[in-house]
Amino acid sequence: MPDEAGVRLRRRSRALLGSLLRPYRGRLAIASLLLIVQNISGLAAPYLISVGIDAGLPPLVDDGDGSVILAVAGALLAATLIEYVARRIYLEFSARITHGILYDLRRRAFAHLQRLSPAFHERYTSGRVISRLTSDVDALTDLLDGSLDDLVMQVLNVLAIGAILMVLDWRMGLLTLVAFPFLALVIGWFRRRSGPAYRRTRESVALVIVHIVETLGGMRAVQAYRREPRNDVLFGGLAGALADADRKVLRLLAVFVPSVYGVSAATTALVLGVGGWLAVNGSLQVGVLAAILLYVRRFFDPMEQLSVFYNSLQAATAALEKISGVLEEQSELTPPADPVPLPARNGRGRELELRDVRFGYRGDRLVLPGLDLTIPAGQTVAMLGATGAGKSTIARLLGRFYDPLAGSVRLDGVDLREVDEDALRAAIVTVTQENFLFRGSVADNIQFGRPDASRAEVEAAAAEVGAERMIRALPAGFDTPVGQRGTRLSAGQRQLVAFARAVLADPDVLILDEATSSLDIPSERAVQQALRTLLADRTAVIIAHRLSTVEIADRVLVLDGGRIVEDGPPTDLLAAEGRYAALQELATR
Template identity: 90%
Template sequence: MTTTDAWHGVAAEQADEVSDEAGVRLRRRSRALLGSLLRPYRRRVAVASLLLVVQNISGLAGPFLISVGIDAGLPPLVNDGDGSVVFAVAAALAGATVVEYAARRAYLEFSARITHGILYDLRRRAFAHLQRLSPAFHERYTSGRVISRLTSDVDALTDLLDGSLDDLVIQGLNVLVIGVILLVLDWRMGLLTLVAFPFLALIIGWFRRRSGPAYRRTRETVALVIVHIVETLGGMRAVQAFRREPRNNTLFGGLATDLADADRRVIRLMAVFAPGVYGVSIATTALVLGVGGWLAASGHLQVGVLTAILLYTRRFFDPMTQLSMFYNSLQAATAALEKISGVLEEQSEIAPPADPVPLPVHAGRGRQVELRGVRFGYRDDRIVLPNLDLTIPAGQTVALLGSTGAGKSTVARLIARFYDPLGGSVRLDGVDLREVDEAALQAAIITVTQENFLFRGSVADNIRFGRPDASRAQVEAAAAEVGAERMIRALPAGFDTPVGERGTRLSAGQRQLVAFARAVLADPDVLILDEATSSLDIPSERAVQQALRTLLADRTAVIIAHRLSTVEIADRVLILDAGGIVEDGPPAELLASGGRYTALQELARR
């Protein structure tokens, strides 16, 4: 199968899997989510429902009043010139219209507050939950799919709540109330109208069974289109560098075709459903007119009642016809709710401690880090660290070296608790990281990586990122400590210079210096530098190394770097191979031993 074919088939396979194996669970889960969103608004929903009932009854009063005007008002008006009944009916019609208008206006105000409250709660809940999920989730669940959940799926729910839901409810009430009114006006005509129900039930049941998977597939293909757009734009430099544009266009064309096919499938279903309902309504109306006309002509049915029955019959089937339009929004929102509820159901692999243990109070900044019998792999069939034991005393700077895949970054991620070990434990001052309070752990350990992310805002805002309450003087002092102050003051607005999206207004080296200043200001007990100086030029690296000697003093630090000049500031060097430590000692001793570290130094000099 080609890459294009694989992309093409994903949406259909996921839609079939959902509809065949997990449809019931998805519906139960989405209903639970909707119930939890509606729960805080129970009273408002009750008031809005009452207003809808009032609006519905007021709107349906018209045909009944017309029948009264025809049967009870016209004879005295024609025969005796007495128009009191007609005038009373006209006044009642005007009053019903006013009540309908007032109820409708009040309902729209109530429903708007409910809708905006629900969507606000949903967005905040989803966004907060996504931030709590571990890095493993975000590596598995692409950013494009996350964006789709928070944008297009929420928009689908917005379309339903803002425009279609009240219409669906009103039309449902119309069907119920009109059915009762028809039976009250004339039970024979009422039963005749209800003959259409079995046919309508067949059509609606057929549409419901087939439309669910169709709309789910539409949501999946929309998500895949967003994923492809986000990945392409995010990696635009690589796309253009490798002349990937034609291939990406081909992939996008395939995804767009899948989306068009999914939309056409929905349209084909609608093309059968809407005319089918309309055909049943026309046939039933013709039957009512024929039988009712014969009864009226034979004196067994009043003309006004027949008129009201015909008007009600038309209104009875109008909701059925309009349901084809409303069902689009309903099914799209249902599919979107299923997707959002799926994200909210995700559990972080990094579970918060049930009974948090405080870190021991200590003098100074460094803390001891221990890995005891640690076993870890990103997949069960690919173990990176089979059984690692490592102790880093408080205040010591350790450099990790080794070939790609040796486990250097994995050790750093475990110490930062981005992942939990499959076996053994990682400890900070003797306390298992799985038992440490999350806030205390986040304050104690900071990681600076090669691709440090800068957010929209000023340089000062980004330095203050880990400590929002820091003063301007503290921000400037942190920048000075890592040798970034001169560079920052040379920018157009100094510390107030906007960094742009993802920090694109700064060079890679400038972004790295800002990230160092951010870490200094956060003042952690344990600092992890994962290829943190790789984006710096030689002069900047030397300035940072001088600053790091001051920064890392009395602080526990783990340095991962390919540049051996960065490693020279470490107190201790560990050489890793296949997840195990093969050399361990001070840089000078290892260099004199003639082992792997010596070989790495010789390669660096060539």
């Protein structure tokens, strides 16, 4: 019984390849025609040589008549020219097809990865994603750039040469076919063993890339904890596994290539021996024998080059399996089939509601065992609680980065699962403590919140969050490059830029998940002062450990184990002398 998983992988890979090739069917047909012309022109040479020997040499020797030889030479020159022109046009034509296919694949994979939910990216490491888009696509590039057209050319060679041999001398043609059973055994052996070997190589490459990406991405932690020796050991093990996988492939090639060469050499010797005997006895012309020997050599060239093609084919097959696996991934956040429009914006924000929401990152461990919460439009709510109480989980559900396992999250009464994604992202913006910045200037990163914003609007957003003075003090002001991941800015500066980005987006609902955690006290005070004005006409949810951040809230929620244990205005909770009051007392000590 065939391996069902393997069959499914191959079916999925073929479907992906078919979808990539489908838009280029017409151009592929033209490329195939060019290959046929090139093949016919290239195969004319041995036949023309036999004509020159058998029909051109006797009159030249006997009568000095070189007309046949000149005609043969002219035909050879014409065939060579046609082959050159066809080859050149084909290479330029096929290059456009190949690059178009690879461009489509990269765009499709990148767009799909962006559509997948955060849950996918949390379990599928960045190193594996990079491996899919780089080394795996490169493996497909190697196949399409050279190996595939070589294979087609060689298949045409085998079919054409087989027919030519039968026409030139059927006895020699049948003698050549004697090699086929031996070749079939060798090729079948190599095919069965090379697939798993090449697949292990691709898997090993991916693991090496994952380790490199994770180590370089966390270099500060690596150096801070002196993990370099340990990482060297881990990398050595992964690199060793890759080397072992490569050695297994090379051992297979070390058997396959000489075996094919041996069958080729033995067949050539057999044809030469039998053909020479027939020529001596006058039943085979010398020119024909010469042509047959040249054709036999070309007949086996594809077999010897098959190992090179198999190398590219197996690597590309394994790569297609990996890429198709990523493209088959479905986002846990299903877009609505028939989106429900949100009510018109009223300038006071929007109402948020969680109805009997149950959620856990793992099905057997609920972070929120059953939460009911309503936040009226325009209200600013602060959430407090110990680590793991469920504060950030609520923020992620409100921003629809996850869907609840049960219950619903609603915006102005509409379930978030029924809201168009663009409308949802315009209505709700989340600022987290990660404050990720992209390569570019400070202004570029603020404008990320609304790409069509003018420079004046960008600067106004920075001023509203108290970041303008800080930004203008940078070497190039708003045009200062932030570096990779914003490394040229301090953590506090990155948070201010990220906050200005959210303000520029002008959402109805603003969620701040530890968004002021990296600010110093003066910066935090400035942001709080700005927030009093900014949050007056929108709904806001503020998650913080610092109690000073709670001062601007209309309402405070204290959470414990995914449940609300205290709820009310800050002054009322202080007077109640409960958990919030105890936290305030601890903060003032």
